[in-house]
Amino acid sequence: MATERETAGKRPGAMVRKRNDERKSPVPTFTVTLPSGAEWTPSFIESIDQEKCIGCGRCYKVCLRGVLQLRGLDEDGALVDEDEEEYERKVMVVDAPQDCIGCRACSTVCTRRCFTHTPLVV
Numbered sequence: 001m002a003t004e005r006e007t008a009g010k011r012p013g014a015m016v017r018k019r020n021d022e023r024k025s026p027v028p029t030f031t032v033t034l035p036s037g038a039e040w041t042p043s044f045i046e047s048i049d050q051e052k053c054i055g056c057g058r059c060y061k062v063c064l065r066g067v068l069q070l071r072g073l074d075e076d077g078a079l080v081d082e083d084e085e086e087y088e089r090k091v092m093v094v095d096a097p098q099d100c101i102g103c104r105a106c107s108t109v110c111t112r113r114c115f116t117h118t119p120l121v122v
């Protein structure tokens with residue numbers, strides 16, 4: 001009988017849940033098998049460090065999933081809509097984490113290293 005790895009390799013794009021190689025991580029994480037047969041572990045957005053963020057919007061432009069949103073921070077540190085209220089500075093926030101596909105494009109373009117990502121434990 002074919003193993004899960006062999007079966008996934010013959011079905012391009014098939015998504016499988018499998019245990020990581022125990023030498024890499026003792027925790028089982030959600031892993032995708034690419035059309036090439038290679039395995040990829042998405043790393044989903046967890047948080048953005050608002051102390052580091054300068055509100056440049058680079059991450060917003062590369063996220064095609066609508067996960068991120070630019071907001072204002074008022075003098076008390078509270079989030080406000082950037083186009084409706086007074087604010088001290090702009091910061092990026094995680095608005096729709098459920099839509100993240102774990103591509104890490106946002107993290108790649110952020111020069112301030114604001115992002116924390118994590119694999120999905122299954």
Ligand code: SF4
Pocket residue numbers: 043044045062063064065066067068099100101102103104105106107
């Ligand atoms: S990891 Fe990808 S999908 Fe998720 S927030 Fe970043 S750019 Fe968007």
Ligand code: SF4
Pocket residue numbers: 048052053054055056057058059060091092109110111112113114115
């Ligand atoms: S790229 Fe980084 S610094 Fe720029 S808005 Fe996004 S999180 Fe903030």
